[in-house]
Amino acid sequence: MATINDNYLKLKAGYLFPEIARRVKAFTEANPEGAARLIRCGIGDVTEPLPEACRKAMHDAVDELGDSSTFRGYGPEQGYDFLRDAIVENQYGGLGISADEVFVSDGSKCDTGNILDIFGKGNKIAITDPVYPVYVDTNVMVGNTGEADESGAYEGLVYLPCTAENNFVPTIPAEDVDLVYLCYPNNPTGATATREQLKEWVAYAKERNAIILYDAAYEAFVQDDSVPKSIYEIEGAKDCAIEFRSFSKNGGFTGVRCAYTVVPKTIMGTDAKGDSHPLHPLWSRRHSTKFNGASYPVQRGAAAVFSPEGKAQVSALIKGYMENAALLRETCEKLGLPVYGGENAPYVWVGCPEGIDSWGMFDQMLEKANVVITPGSGFGAAGEGYFRISAFNSRDNVEEVCRRITENLG
Ligand code: MLT
Numbered sequence: 001m002a003t004i005n006d007n008y009l010k011l012k013a014g015y016l017f018p019e020i021a022r023r024v025k026a027f028t029e030a031n032p033e034g035a036a037r038l039i040r041c042g043i044g045d046v047t048e049p050l051p052e053a054c055r056k057a058m059h060d061a062v063d064e065l066g067d068s069s070t071f072r073g074y075g076p077e078q079g080y081d082f083l084r085d086a087i088v089e090n091q092y093g094g095l096g097i098s099a100d101e102v103f104v105s106d107g108s109k110c111d112t113g114n115i116l117d118i119f120g121k122g123n124k125i126a127i128t129d130p131v132y133p134v135y136v137d138t139n140v141m142v143g144n145t146g147e148a149d150e151s152g153a154y155e156g157l158v159y160l161p162c163t164a165e166n167n168f169v170p171t172i173p174a175e176d177v178d179l180v181y182l183c184y185p186n187n188p189t190g191a192t193a194t195r196e197q198l199k200e201w202v203a204y205a206k207e208r209n210a211i212i213l214y215d216a217a218y219e220a221f222v223q224d225d226s227v228p229k230s231i232y233e234i235e236g237a238k239d240c241a242i243e244f245r246s247f248s249k250n251g252g253f254t255g256v257r258c259a260y261t262v263v264p265k266t267i268m269g270t271d272a273k274g275d276s277h278p279l280h281p282l283w284s285r286r287h288s289t290k291f292n293g294a295s296y297p298v299q300r301g302a303a304a305v306f307s308p309e310g311k312a313q314v315s316a317l318i319k320g321y322m323e324n325a326a327l328l329r330e331t332c333e334k335l336g337l338p339v340y341g342g343e344n345a346p347y348v349w350v351g352c353p354e355g356i357d358s359w360g361m362f363d364q365m366l367e368k369a370n371v372v373i374t375p376g377s378g379f380g381a382a383g384e385g386y387f388r389i390s391a392f393n394s395r396d397n398v399e400e401v402c403r404r405i406t407e408n409l410g
Contacts, residue, residue: 010148016378039370047393048321049252054304062297074292086306087306101265106259107246108259111259115283116144123144124175125139125156127158131181132187160173164340169191184198185341189388190348190349191345193227202237210240215244216245220318221318239264239266244259244261250305252317256301258299258301263280263283263284266278325391328342328389328391337409352387358387373390
């Protein structure tokens with residue numbers, strides 16, 4: 001009989017968002033009226049149509065594939081040059097990143113999980129708490145943790161609490177860690193890290209030979225010019241940081257799927273004998289072996305994000321979502337709730353009213369307001385007492401959500 005990967009048995013319940021979907025399904029099946037009124041502000045999934053420039057580029061690419069003179073089969077696993085070049089030119093200008101350090105993929109969720117393929121066993125992993133659950137679960141899956149305790153914390157992981165007191169940016173740990181996941185603008189808290197804070201993290205990583213896995217999936221939502229959008233804006237980061245970025249939230253590609261990971265050639269890891277190796281060829285090898293590249297029409301659509309029309313259309317989308325975030329913030333503030341995020345990120349992180357916990361808040365919002373939010377505790381023990389509202393929605397829906405929040409919590 002085939003054995004299984006026992007690490008999967010350590011995973012807690014379902015992955016957060018399927019678990020929310022399960023609860024919402026149970027509610028809507030039992031309450032057809034509530035189901036008809038339901039507004040989803042849980043998972044950070046975009047709602048507005050794809051930018052026209054992207055759609056046009058994808059249509060044209062499909063037409064190319066329909067003509068034998070322009071047909072293409074397998075593409076380069078690491079991504080077409082036209083997209084890798086456009087990414088460097090538009091996202092990393094002046095930061096010293098070259099196009100062959102950019103690996104195009106079908107999603108940052110996949111990349112932040114798959115990156116563990118190139119790291120060895122026994123690394124000490126640090127994650128923030130609260131955290132995007134993928135970082136934790138993928139470490140559990142590959143055996144980098146022990147069992148979870150009652151609070152859901154896994155033995156062997158170093159948890160870095162992110163609280164209102166530290167503005168949701170973790171304090172540098174006193175101990176050595178090998179890999180540390182940072183995500184700014186942050187999911188779920190919507191917080192940003194300052195240049196000074198990132199400098200401290202880069203200095204820590206360089207001094208302790210740690211690697212920062214920097215998830216910048218929400219960089220396009222940064223409104224404040226002083227907030228770094230890339231870890232590579234910090235000197236030295238090319239020696240110690242891998243950055244993940246996505247077209248999901250800026251171009252609205254959550255269903256289309258396209259992202260990229262930057263692995264600088266200067267970043268090194270150590271083998272079992274203690275010899276140093278660059279990570280770039282390892283990730284390239286992994287990518288070529290396990291991935292056949294994002295589809296050609298999708299990469300053309302992604303490149304169109306950087307066209308003049310694409311830039312204007314994406315910035316209109318972001319503006320709309322950020323205006324939603326401002327409305328949600330204002331509504332919760334008026335109710336006297338502690339409100340964070342939503343100024344440089346599409347997530348608003350709200351303290352629960354007195355006497356109700358995160359899942360209690362989830363249930364109340366679902367049952368009474370027919371609004372789906374995300375319970376803070378689903379992101380880790382330090383998320384208890386908070387809930388997250390996603391600003392990805394139509395303006396009409398957000399205005400209705402604001403009315404219902406006021407009605408139910410006011
Ligand atoms: C979220 O809601 O946290 C995100 O949509 C999850 C994701 O991007 O995978």
